[in-house]
Amino acid sequence: MILGRVVGEVWATQKHAALDGRKLLIIQPYLWYAPSHEVAHLVAVDAIGAGVGEDVVVCMGEPARRSLGSSSMPVEAAVCAIVDRVELSRDHGKRELTFVGGRAPAHDTAGEGGS
C-alpha cells in the first residue's frame, strides 16, 4: 500500500475496454518503497471518488483489482482510501524517513498532541 497525494488526472479515449468510465488519477507518493521501476508519480484507478489535492492510500496488484470489484481489470494500482489524518510517531526507529520530492504529508506527531 502506498500513501500519496493526488496531483492530477489523466484522460484517454483509446484504452482497454475495462477502463471505460473509470477515473485515472496521478498520485505522488510520500514514502516510496520497491516499485518495479523508479517513478516519482504513478497512475491509479479511482475507486472511491478522490480528488486532486487529497491524500490517499493506493493499493497495488491483485488487491487493487479486487477493490475495483473484479479481478479482470488490467490494472495494478487503485485508490482505495482517502486519508483524513496522518499520525507519525516521533521515533521512526533507526531508518530516516525520506519523502519523495521532499514533501511530507501534513501529520501530527504522536505523543505531542498533534501539530
Added chain:
Amino acid sequence: MMLGRVVGAVWGSRHASGLDGAKLLTIENANGARVTAIDRLGAGVGDRVLVAHGSRVRDLTVGETVALKDVVIAIIDGVDEDEANA
C-alpha cells in the same frame, strides 16, 4: 500504472515465439526510467501512454504466450496536473 512517453520502437527477428508480430515500444517516464512494453492500441513515438505491469495484466490483455509483463493499456489524450506540483 506508469505514465510515460513513447521514445522508440524495438524489434528483432529472433525473439520468443509469443512475440511474433508483436509491436514493442520503449516508454520513458518523467524520471527518465524506461520500460519496453507491448502495444496493441497503435501508439506511436511521441504519444503519452499508460503502461500496466504484471503477469495478470498481460494475461488479460495480450495473453499468456507473450513473454513480457508490461502492456500499453491506454493512449493518453490529456493530462491535468496540479500546478503546485507540475
